[in-house]
Amino acid sequence: MTWEADMLWEERLQRQAEMLSNTAQGFPVPQESKSPPKKASWPADKVERRKVKDLVPYAKNARTHSEEQIEQIAHAIEQWGWTVPCLVDEKGGLIAGHGRVLAAKQLGLDEVPVVVARGWSAAQKRAYVLADNKLTENGGWDDDLLKVEIGELQGEGFDLTLTGFSMDGIGELLDETDNGIETAPESKYKEQFGVIVICKDEAHQQEVFESLAGSGYEVRVVVT
Numbered sequence: 001m002t003w004e005a006d007m008l009w010e011e012r013l014q015r016q017a018e019m020l021s022n023t024a025q026g027f028p029v030p031q032e033s034k035s036p037p038k039k040a041s042w043p044a045d046k047v048e049r050r051k052v053k054d055l056v057p058y059a060k061n062a063r064t065h066s067e068e069q070i071e072q073i074a075h076a077i078e079q080w081g082w083t084v085p086c087l088v089d090e091k092g093g094l095i096a097g098h099g100r101v102l103a104a105k106q107l108g109l110d111e112v113p114v115v116v117a118r119g120w121s122a123a124q125k126r127a128y129v130l131a132d133n134k135l136t137e138n139g140g141w142d143d144d145l146l147k148v149e150i151g152e153l154q155g156e157g158f159d160l161t162l163t164g165f166s167m168d169g170i171g172e173l174l175d176e177t178d179n180g181i182e183t184a185p186e187s188k189y190k191e192q193f194g195v196i197v198i199c200k201d202e203a204h205q206q207e208v209f210e211s212l213a214g215s216g217y218e219v220r221v222v223v224t
Contacts, residue, residue, distance in 0.1 A: 041118070043087060043115040043116055043117045043118070044085075044115050045115075046115065046116070047085050047113050047114070047115055048113070048114060048115075048116070049111040049112065049113055049114070050086075050088065050092060050111060050112065050114045051110065051111055052101060052104050052105060052109060052110060052111065052112055054092050055086065055088060055092055055094050055101055055112075055114070056091070056092055056093045056094060057094050057098055057101070058093065058094055058095065058098070058126075058129055060126075061094075061098055061129055062129075062130065063098065063099075063129075063133045065098065065099040065102055069099065070099060070102045070103050070106060071103075071106070072161070072162075072164055073099050073100060073102075073103035074103040074106045074107050075161070075162055076162055076164075077100075077103055077104070077107060078107070079159075079162050082100075082112060082113050084097070084100070085097070085112075085113040085114050085115045086100055086101060086112060086113070086114045086115075087114070087115055087116075087117055087128070087132070088114050088115075088116055088117070089116070089117055089118075089120065089125060090116060090118060093125070095117060095125050095128055095129055095132070096128065096129065096132040097112075097114075100112070146173065147173050147174075150163075150165070150170060150173050150174065151173075151174065154170075154174065197212075205221065209221060
């Protein structure tokens, strides 16, 4: 044996001798440390790819996806790639990610990233279909920070439709603020444009009034 092996063998014999000595004298024998408890396995611990054609949508999915939203998701995938894997059961049944799969089909993708929910009961799967959508809806927005973010992104020339906000919604946000500076409220009065004609006297004023009114113009008499 090598010198290192001799040393390891001697250390092992010495530990065994100490254990025997402690046992003979009634001292507690040191126990080997146990490994820490195994952590729970999460679906997101392992991401794999599945064929889109092998993924089975949940027939009773109450969440709807308009063509406009599917197109928005598709544009987001083109911009950032696939960032959130779909959630499926062991048989490939979709639990979360129905909209993303529809966008994948629109883009002509053959495979998509998925994570697998293993050992879930039927009730757990059905409930998560609802929770995955509803829990995100329960969040809110800090309107002041949202206005700043939208305004700065617009200033950088970024395509704001990729954020998922509608053009009307973006317009409302940007109408209320200009990079965080509040704008004056819209006046209830409409702009009007006119021409003032300076007349020599009252008779001339009457002559001009009748001439313009006869030509179809809206005319008002002003005395200053």
